[in-house]
Amino acid sequence: MKENRIRKNAEFRRVYRKGKSFSNRLLVLYVYKNYILKDINRIGISVSKKVGKSVVRSRVKRLIGESYRLNSSNLKKGHDFVIIARTACNGKRYSDIEDSIKNLFNKAGLVIYDEKNIT
Incomplete structure (x- = not known):
């Protein structure tokens, strides 16, 4: 999973600049089609200091x-x-975060539906 992370500042900036954004109350999702790595998805997570102290940010x-x-x-x-985590993420349970992420991926049209994973 670590090799599927976005780590460099330039990669984050490219996704922000060229990607499309979707948001809800807890999270913001930026999506950018990667034309080089077509068989994997990469993820970057950003949590601002506004969300809370380091323990809270790490938990989020x-x-x-x-x-x-x-x-x-x-x-x-x-x-x-x-x-990107919004300040409302502070103190939320796992189920709230998971519902929020599922909602964003549905909005983005990235969910593959089959008989097993109808949400």
């Missing part, structure tokens, strides 16, 4: 990462995602 990052990991098999391949 872990919740977002775990929710993405468990739902990534249902997504179309070949995209870069940047997920």
Whole structure:
């Protein structure tokens, strides 16, 4: 999973600049079609200091990462995602974050539907 992360500032900037954004109350999702790595998705997670102190920010990052990991098999391949946590994420449960992420991927039209994963 670590090799599927967006880490460099230039990669984040490219997704922000050229990607399309979708948002809800808890999160903002930027999506950019990756024409080089067509068979994998990469994710970057950004949590501002406005969300809380380091313990809170780390927890939010872990919740977002775990929710993405468990739902990534249902997504179309070949995209870069940047997920930005809003201040409302502070104190939310895992189920709230997961519902928010599923909602954003549905808005973006990236969910692959079959008999197993109808949400």
